[in-house]
Amino acid sequence: MRPGDTAVSGPVGRGGLRAEGIRFLLDRRRALAGLVGWSVLESGQTFLLGYALARALDDGFLAGRAGTGLWWLGVAGLGVLAGAYGTGRVYGAVAALVEPLRDRLVTRVVRTGVREADGGALSRLTQQVEIARDSFAGLVMVSRSFVFTCVGALAGLASLAPPLLLVVAPPLAAGVGLFFVTLRPLARRQERFLAADEALAQDLGVVCPGLRDVTAAGAEDRIARDTGALVEAESQAARVLARWGVARVVCLALGGRLPLVLLLAGGPWLLDHGVSPGALVGALAYVTQSLVPALTALVHGLGTSGSRLTVVLRRLTDSGAGPGPRSRADERAVCGPRPPSPHRAGGAPRAGASKADAPKAEAARAAVSWVPPLAGASGSVPSALTLSSLTFAYGAAAAPVVDGLTLDLPAGAHLAVVGPSGIGKSTLTALVAGLLEPVRGEIRICGRPVPGADAAARRVLIPQEAYVFTGTLGENLTHLREDAVPEDELLAAADAVGLLPLLDRLGGPAAPVEPAALSAGERQLIALTRAYLSSAPLALLDEATSHLDPAAEARAEGAFAARTGGTLVVVAHRISSAGRADRVLVMDGPRTTLGTHQKVLRDCGLYRDLVGGWEAVGETSRAGAAGDGSQPALPLGDPDGVDAVAGAGLAGDRRHVVAHGPVGQVQVPRDLGDGGPLGGEGQHAELASGQRHLGGLQEPEAE
Ligand SMILES: Nc1ncnc2c1ncn2[C@@H]1O[C@H](COP(=O)(O)OP(=O)(O)OP(=O)(O)O)[C@@H](O)[C@H]1O
DSSP: OOGGGOOOOSOOOHHHHHHHHHHHHHTTHHHHHHHHHHHHHHHHHHHHHHHHHHHIIIIIITTTOHHHHHHHHHHHHHHHHHHHHHHHHHHHHHHHHHHHHHHHHHHHHHHHHHHHTOHHHHHHHHHHHHHHHHHHHHHHHHHHHHHHHHHHHHHHHHHHOHHHHHHHHHHHHHHHHHHHHHHHHHHHHHHHHHHHHHHHHHHHHHHGGGHHHHHHHTOHHHHHHHHHHHHHHHHHHHHHHHHHHHHHHHHHIIIIIHHHHHHHHTHHHHHHTTOOHHHHHHHHHIIIIIIHHHHHHHHHHIIIIIHHHHHHHHHHHGGGTOOOOOHHHHHTTOOSOOOOOTTTTTOOOOTTOOTTHHHHHHHHOOOOOOOOOOOOTTSOOOOSEEEEEEEEOSSTTSOOSEEEEEEEEOTTOEEEEEOSTTSSHHHHHHHHTTSSOOSEEEEEETTEEESOTTGGGGEEEEOSSOOOOSEEHHHHHTTTOSSOOOHHHHHHHHHHHTOHHHHHHHTSTTSEEOGGGSOHHHHHHHHHHHHHHSOOSEEEEESTTTTSOHHHHHHHHHHHHHSTTOEEEEEOSSHHHHHHSSEEEEEETTEEEEEOHHHHHHHOHHHHHHHTOSTTHHHHHHHHHTSSSSSOOOOTTOTTOSGGGTTOOHHHHHHHOOOOTTGGGOOOOSOOOTTSTTOSHHHHHHHHHHHTTSTTOOOOOOO
16 A cells, blocks of 8 residues: 555545545656646647648648648548547556545445444445546546647637637636536535435335335324425425536536537638638537537536535545445435434334334334314214215226225224125225225214324224234334333233233243244234224224134134224124124125124125025024034024124134135035034035135134
8 A cells, every 4th residue: 555545534524535635646646647648649639630620621622732631631530549549548547546546445444344343334335435436537537538628629729710719718718617616506406415315215215115014003194294305305405406407508508509609600700800711610620529528528527426426535534434325325326414314203213123123113103192082063972984985996997996885883883894805895994094095985084084184093904914023022012102001001902812822921021022933823913912002993904813713813803892992893804703793894896785794694695695695594503503612603593683693703603604606606515514414624625715715704724
């Protein structure tokens, strides 16, 4: 390493950066001299371009001496060859300047990376070093090219005819001057834009992988607000930058186009005042072939590479070369300081949560706070859930999945949604959760519209795939609560939902949880208990108990149904869920049937098919009652109402979830009672294949 290559230590400000840059260049005087030498050869080519063209016309072709004209053109050709050779050597000289810069920066970041033992930071920083090298090389090339092109062209103009210099030089100087005046404010705006872009990229890097969790936690409004603010900030920075970008156009027009216009418009006058036609053509060649391209490269190159280099160098030299931005920001050399993430404001990652999970967990942490049911004008308590002519389709030309659905659920109601697979049950819950917007109609939870400012606080959606993060069990369970949850409340919730055995086994609320070490059913129990503990009055269970055994499912649903002030909507995974609900909504394409289990059983053929057939009611009911004796059967034919079915479980269900008729064209025997004539293994297999057509209403797992 050379003496001047010692790594810089400590933060370096703007002034320090400039001084260090000058020192760096002074240390490389030889490389700079080589660069100048080869650039002179290049500028000789520029000089010859217009001069030889003027001579070829004036002394050759216009004077009737074609040989002389061709000779001068040959000279111009040789100039091009010499210039090309010079350009080739220029690259070598630029490399002699750029590579030491790269080595120096790499040394610095490797030291930092090794010291901090952070491989990721090291990789990002070395990537930024490459960006710095490329930007520096670009900067050297365009500024050098502009200077030597100007020297060659202006010398050529002066030697052809001094009036030409007077026409071209002033507007060129004005354009270049304006460019340098606007360079600093423009670079600052560019930096601001890059910083805003980086902040947005970092925010999206946290939010996007956790979108499912954000949705599950009902944090959409908050995330949309926070990320939206960053989008708006970037948009604002881009607009300001674009306004300043207009200055570049003015520079180019002034320095490049105006000389051309003046030469053409003033052509007759110039010709009358001693400028030869060849000299005028030579001047036009200088402007169009040399000055305009060089000025354009300078304006675009210096504007972009310059500010990029400044930003990257500051990032690399400031504060011991911190790790810098990730993701998209690295690719774009977007460096600026990282603003605090709005999602982290006021909330450090929970103790025990892994680094990887913390952002997800924070993103998912929704402000689900209790919103008391609003009293109407009359003082009456509004319905827990109201759907008015709700209509939704997945596309403008698509058939509606939900069509004119009207529904009113009082607080404390327990609704089961059933229907064939793909009929729209999850779509309905997504609409109620505010994840989809209706095409027509209205949704209200506790009297307030969905979507709406605080809609997410009034419902909690538990999807089939349960979200559990690395942390303590207690952190997982209280994730949706803003306030501290007393341990006895937590234990009571765990007991109600059926989590207590797992809680004991893991070692209590303070025990660490490793999501991958839990079964799918255990994860569902944790998610269910978390939702149970949340303050949201409406719980939406979208096949959220699919991995639980029937008894555990019954217990969890029962807990939600009994939750104080709680209203429950269950997309039924098993038909037994419908039996436990006080209302059943059967979705059958655009047709829907709503009522108590008994009423729907009477009125809806599809529901009868789903539960085993109206005709088989008495028989199956009896068979169910004689099942394992531990749980009452689904009372298909019992007109006394739904109360009797609470807790309907395995034995009854297994007899009833037998479809015949139109559902999925499944032809399954009606009676598969244990010990019956069709109760062998082969029939179980047949039933299992039939289940897949039963619209999410599945038979309990085969024993
Ligand atoms: N994002 C989407 N874009 C377009 N169509 C969709 C989308 N999501 C669902 N659908 C369609 O909407 C219909 C209803 O789907 P949905 O998931 O609501 O049914 P489901 O009753 O919940 O089904 P399952 O019981 O199998 O979960 C289906 O035909 C499905 O293909």
